Amino acid sequence: MDKQKIIDILNSEMELATGCTEPAAIAFTAAVAAEHLSGKQVESVCVRASGNMIKNAMAAGIPGTNYTGMEYAAGIGALGGDPSKKLQVISGVDPAVYSAAQKLVESGKITVEVADTPEKLYVDVTVESGEDSARAVISGAHTNIVLVQENGKTVFENKDGTGPTGGIGPEEIKNTLSVQKIYEFVQQIDPENDPLDIIRQSISVNTAISEEGLKNDYGLKIGRTVREELENGMIGNDMVSNAVCVTTAAADARMAGAPFAVVSNSGSGNQGITTTMPVVATAKWLKAGEDRMLRAVTLSNLIAIYIKSKFGRLSALCGATVAATGAACGITYLMGGDLKAIGFAIQNMIGNVTGMLCDGAKADCALKISTCTNAAMQAAFMAMKGLCVQKTDGIVENDVEKSIDNFATLGNKGSSGMDPLVLDMMLHKRKKQLS
Template sequence: MKDELITQILKNEIVKALGCTEVGLIGHTVAKAKPKDPYSIEKITLILDKGTFKNAFSVGVPNTGKFGIIPAVVGGLLGKKENGLEVFKDIKYDENLEDYIKNRLKIEVIDSDVYCKAIIKADKIYESETKGSHSGKSISSELKNTYKTLKLKDFIEYIEDIPEDIVNIIKQTIEVNKNLSTPELPKDFMKLNLKDDILNHMIKKTTSAVYNRMIGMNKPAMAIAGSGNMGLTATLPIIAYDEITENDKEKLIKALTLSALTTIYSAYHSSYISAMCGCVNRGGIGAVSGLSYYIFGENRIEESIKSFTANLPGIVCDGGKIGCALKIASGVFSIYLSLFSNVPYNNGIVGKNFEECIKNIGKIANAMSPVDDVIIEILKNKNL
């Protein structure tokens, strides 16, 4: 029963997404509600949760050459609802349609979990709603709460005999996320050439993928717990480490599965989107778990998580944007540093074990909720 639950969670929480999952959420929701003729639209009301508004505000939208919420809406009007979170796949952007729509679009921001509703007034009222998760396929609260009671040892036991369908998902994740890491991010954005070859490769591989995704490159990512950047952070440091060291595919698959499990576990203890940067904190916890397992086996995972807990939790999420690549660079350095550090239990929010560390970070993430209001106020007041 426990293994069945874990398998179900993984299948639901590891999904392919093209572009930032929040613009994908907007585009897909609009695509589900659009009339046949977009030029018949008189008004579009878009209702978004705070996190979706924040993360879609400045991020690139694939196949549009644009950034932000308006091209996500237009992309949704041009895309196919059947493509889900890859709604922008194969679209040909229409500048005239953007000009037509932008003065007919009204955006409302509400306090909610992941939520997007599109109300389109044309020849009649068209409505569509996505809630609970970016894909709309939600795990029940009962199953989430059961998953939250699991221990690190349950995840370790699971990865020793991974079901074949999950192995295939992880193999797809390796292929998709590696593909997004090329080309390398431009040197005029970030110049980095560390003498530590392993760390240098880990940072470049991960930050390049995040940068490419944030500018709206037409390549998908395998998102974990609702976030593509979280999926990239949880996987690419481990993939990069494997490339430059052992090239042990069996160990890599186990490490990545553990990373996904602990990333999801961390998300369930806070939320899919929060005022705390989930990519660094939740994805970082996943990468620390997986890397520690890859290098040391199961013996040092808790010590590594304690060290990570003592370092970066609390880093603010101010929305999806190319600057996320810099935060991820800091995150990867912290991930690597935590593998070789020891921080005792009496330090700050460090827990006595893996589970307590995650719960403490989650408590802080939840307490930071009012910070989102300030960030959204800043974004709304930008003169772009």
Template sequence: MIREIFFDNVKLSYGCTEPVAVGLSVAVGKEYLKGELKSIDVIMDRNTYKNGLEVGIPGTHLHGFDLAVALAYLVGRPEYGLQVFKDVDLNVLSKAYELKDKIKVSYENSYNLHIKTKLEADNEVLVEITDSHDNVSKIVVDGNEIRNTQTSVNFKKDLVKSISLNDIFEYIENPDLDVADVVKNGIKFNVDAVNEGIKKEGNFGYALGEGIPAYVAAGVDERMSGELIPIMTVAGSGNQGIASIVPPTLYGRENEMPEEKIEKAVLLSILVTTYIKAFTGVLTPVCGAGSIASAGSSAAITYLAGGNAEQIKNAINNVLATLFGMTCDGAKRGCALKASIGTQMALNASKLALKDTNIPCGNGFAAKDVEETIRRIELLTKSLRQFDQDVIDFIGHC
């Protein structure tokens, strides 16, 4: 079961996964289109919309859903999945601008990830993506259903929620070989990204200087700025992938730990992040990289430092009880600083947990049992939904 959960939540992507998901819907629809393009109309849930307004489109350093739609129509291929933008280059950019008048993008007041893309030429094609960024659940051509595999978002959530942290602790000691291979690839891709970003003047990580939080900021800024780099995503987010994979990797290597143990720690971080996200939802008003992935990396760092199961749980609890209030106001370069703050808290939370010093039960929403804290977070996330609607009005406006 954990293997299935892992592969459903850990995937390679180029660029922010919300414009990527929209681009994938366009690339899929294009395969069924006949004749010259007349229009593309995309309607999405408000969280997908929020996260795509200000984020860089891979290979362009520009932003905008209309640009993402145009580029995906020109060079996107459905078999690329979340790597739909990997063939983008400056040569195709001018052609993309010529298509923008044919593109309409809007959002509806929906909580769950749902993208509906209609392409019109000599025929009409409708493509829907639901629940996760690469789940093409419906294809309709001229009124005829080619595919309809729409599943309830609650099914996948409930699958993850049916396991426990103890199940995760047990699994990482003897993971499936194909899972271990993906973890190794995730380490390589995401560490390569942070190493590139940290060298560039103007990058947040470069400006912050040394230390693990600076490297995390560097990778997130690199990605959010629109660099054409592959990132291993975790629970639907590349920033979560960076924030959950990079800190334990760098911590382990700085302390000259065996690579095999580092890989187990990274897997722990990935699975803890995925587990908590099942309670908050894929797209939420809460910053996943700054708070949720940081809880995962704190667990992994505590594991690497020799912490026992109780101390690992306390490290998670310390992060969540401190940083859960960090909001998500859309994907953008500023996410780099949120992720770096989360990483610093992950390191601090681990130090506290290893000394058996924790946020007391009853302090705010913190519970004695971290599993209860996570269940409380599920309720609190729902209470913040109005934030998503309100913040959209501010994004992109100085």
């Protein structure tokens, strides 16, 4: 086992992000383009993005504002974003930038088009000022710049698709990890001496936005509603309800644009919340101690990273199902589960929530996360009793690695038919709303 390589994977696939990562990626790309406009004021912005990016960015809140959607993200990024902050590109932006972006949007100077590309994660932004223009393109990962042009002249290009911010690629992750290797790594780490800062940060940062979601009204208020029902006795005050409460509160706040960062997983803030918060809540409920909580959160995040390396960054299927599969493993570990039990937890999740549709990033993502958190707890309880979805059932096979491969194949090959259908529905609905 290459211990350092696994730590490098954690640091590559987990990072701070402010707001939904798809609008953040659009803002980041626009900021990079604007940086190459020779210091001139941006007068217009054209965004060409893959259907998956448009789907996920269309209705997501922009942190610190009442705005939603791609046009505002592009405008704020182009007019005041700091690309060195990556997915926190609009963190700390001068409020005057918001007003300037709003004027550009309302004047029709920011346009969004569907790009003709097979790449699921793709953003191409061109900014103009007078006769000058600059262009930036990301592909494959949310901050992976593969092309920069100034007035049509290429100043940076990486045809291999691995830009300066690309991190560790999915093939390397797949070749490095397996369920068994992840479990062995978690058993061998030394929480006091090994560099697990990103895991500690995920616990503290994602807990902070959860607490914010419980304090104030955001989105569908799913977390607050669960807490209120706990307090008035409509549902039991137990470990499962507590985990659902704190996890969904974080998603409520994030999707409504609360000005709080999260630590993402595999390019998704909601996945970062879902891999972390159910495990943190369970660890605290069980009084498991910091050492065991750190190991469990590490296990959860690595399982999700591993599955996502096969599943892909974006898909027609909801990424919360993958993240909650990681959480089910972390919860099983906290309850004393071994490698076999963790495998059972994965099988139980694949047999349950596989097929949940992704219809973009928006307030009701918190509702899907609630469902997946419940499923993760149930999967863990079953695993601890030696109960597992059988190889005769559905896409589950006897070997957990083969079940993961089937899950990933469904997410990849199944997306080609489902994605255009979902996007067409969403764009048609949006056109009617704007008319």
